[in-house]
């Protein structure tokens with residue numbers, strides 16, 4: 001009879017401290033620090049070339065960092081070779097052995113186990129990822145989504161302390177990707193896996209991970225729960241990388257009596273609901289999320305005139321691309337149900353200024 005799936009968490013805490021790495025003198029990763037608590041998922045997010053894959057290679061042991069330390073649980077693994085780290089890997093292109101069946105692929109990393117235990121573990125993993133009917137198929141006889149589930153099962157079979165996934169769902173179409181993301185999170189929660197997922201896709205990162213680690217030019221710009229990075233981005237880079245934001249250039253016109261006043265490039269003024277945290281004459285950027293833009297067909301106090309360039313429905317939402325005061329592109333999102341009649345071309349725009357963020361002008 002099959003053994004029940006262990007309920008004790010598999011995963012251990014990962015702690016990366018002060019890690020830097022250069023390739024032939026070019027700095028790829030610069031003083032990176034983060035902790036992924038046992039049983040949780042973190043996503044490393046950032047533009048191409050920011051150092052995501054280098055960080056993964058350092059964590060799994062394929063690359064020794066020039067400086068810094070990697071701990072898995074209470075073990076310093078900085079000098080431990082990859083095969084002794086108990087780290088599983090899943091790649092974008094599945095990387096299954098093409099000449100081996102599904103069952104043989106999953107059994108691959110279990111050569112140290114007695115035969116019977118190996119057979120049981122393979123059966124257990126195939127049941128967990130619902131692949132039992134495919135045990136004797138070759139990878140090429142399966143769909144992309146099924147192959148990726150084999151890759152996940154193969155990586156989990158040796159019960160790794162940590163699972164690293166490099167763009168695991170990028171090759172799949174949108175709806176299959178969403179299904180696999182959901183399935184993976186369920187699996188991760190039920191087995192208590194500690195995982196790091198590397199992705200370009202900020203929506204994927206936000207929907208899968210409990211912690212985002214946003215990298216840029218080899219450094220961590222900010223890390224924390226997705227909602228914290230979305231609501232309180234530390235800087236303009238994070239603000240633009242996690243979620244959409246429109247940017248309005250302004251100068252601080254008044255900052256002395258508690259309520260700040262901004263002057264936009266057009267000369268219009270915006271009365272802020274509280275202190276702005278900048279001295280007068282500072283050049284700043286006001287970052288506005290689309291859901292914090294309100295549109296009206298007729299003027300309201302403090303509203304700015306805008307032209308509606310494009311309005312497109314997105315499910316129950318309406319996305320409006322606007323040109324505010326003839327110059328600044330601004331995106332607005334509203335519930336379609338709240339828009340009783342079609343808006344005119346010329347609209348009046350106001351912002352939920354208590355929710356907008358101000359950053360120093362770059």
Ligand SMILES: Nc1ncnc2c1ncn2[C@@H]1O[C@H](COP(=O)(O)OP(=O)(O)OP(=O)(O)O)[C@@H](O)[C@H]1O
Nearest residue numbers: 023024027028046047048049050051052053054055
């Ligand atoms: N083996 C290597 N030799 C020299 N430079 C490298 C090597 N691997 C990566 N780099 C450089 O290090 C930097 C970080 O690369 P890395 O692959 O970690 O970025 P990434 O964020 O994973 O990018 P992508 O999303 O495009 O995969 C880049 O400037 C890259 O050109």
